[in-house]
Amino acid sequence: MKRTVLLISMFMMIGTTALAFDPTPAARGNRIGILTTTAADDDLVTLRVASLMRGYLARELRREGFDVFDTRATLEEIERGADPDADYFVEFIRGDTADHGYGGVGVGGRHAGVDMELIVSKVAASLRLYDGRTLEVIDDFDVDAEGRAVLPTAIGIGGRHTAFWVGVPFHVLKHRSVAKAAARDAARSIDEALEQEAARD
Numbered sequence: 001m002k003r004t005v006l007l008i009s010m011f012m013m014i015g016t017t018a019l020a021f022d023p024t025p026a027a028r029g030n031r032i033g034i035l036t037t038t039a040a041d042d043d044l045v046t047l048r049v050a051s052l053m054r055g056y057l058a059r060e061l062r063r064e065g066f067d068v069f070d071t072r073a074t075l076e077e078i079e080r081g082a083d084p085d086a087d088y089f090v091e092f093i094r095g096d097t098a099d100h101g102y103g104g105v106g107v108g109g110r111h112a113g114v115d116m117e118l119i120v121s122k123v124a125a126s127l128r129l130y131d132g133r134t135l136e137v138i139d140d141f142d143v144d145a146e147g148r149a150v151l152p153t154a155i156g157i158g159g160r161h162t163a164f165w166v167g168v169p170f171h172v173l174k175h176r177s178v179a180k181a182a183a184r185d186a187a188r189s190i191d192e193a194l195e196q197e198a199a200r201d
Contacts, residue, residue, distance in 0.1 A: 032061055032190070033071040033086035033132070035078075039094075049095025049125050052179045053186070057090070060187035079135065088138070089130040090190065097175060098122045122146040123178045127186055129193055139193040145181035 034057065037050035058068045073082045075091055100120045124144035131138055 029087040031067045031087045033069055033084050033089045034058060035071050035089050035091040036074045037092045038074050045097060046095040049097060049123060050092035053125060053183050056180045056183035057186055060183050064187050064191045086132040088132050091128045092125055093128050094126040096124045120146060120148050121175055121178050123175055123182050125182060129190055138197055141189045143182045143185040143189060145178050145185060147178045
């Protein structure tokens with residue numbers, strides 16, 4: 001009787017061990033760290049685009065199902081030993097903005113006037129996606145978006161003999177909505193690149 005109980009117990013232990021074994025490799029996580037941007041020669045445009053887009057990119061990646069965080073470290077700092085826990089890293093390599101005016105009209109009153117113009121605003125960025133464990137480059141890609149709006153470009157105040165005109169940078173507000181669209185494009189590109197990477201694994 002004791003021998004029978006012992007045999008049954010051994011078979012149960014073997015079965016439990018076999019069930020616990022999973023032959024498939026551990027799945028890669030979905031944690032993405034957005035690296036702090038560095039720019040050659042302190043390229044202020046690239047730094048501004050990265051600052052403008054990084055929050056929107058994080059939001060769009062979360063909508064795609066990723067766990068996203070700001071590393072508060074550059075790639076060089078991570079290579080030297082900084083160790084944020086991420087499966088992948090994203091870095092802004094280059095950025096650009098442009099505004100082009102087309103046509104225009106002046107609207108004036110007795111003591112004030114406004115110049116209106118059709119402004120086409122564009123935001124573009126180059127990004128790089130890294131493997132979080134090896135820091136090898138997975139993909140490089142470019143994204144861009146543009147938007148059009150009729151915006152005031154100058155405001156004037158004065159009278160019959162004297163007037164003062166001051167330019168107003170309302171196009172900067174337009175950059176934000178365009179940056180959101182570029183961030184959506186970037187999030188889709190990252191998602192597609194990681195799907196292809198998972199298929200290769």
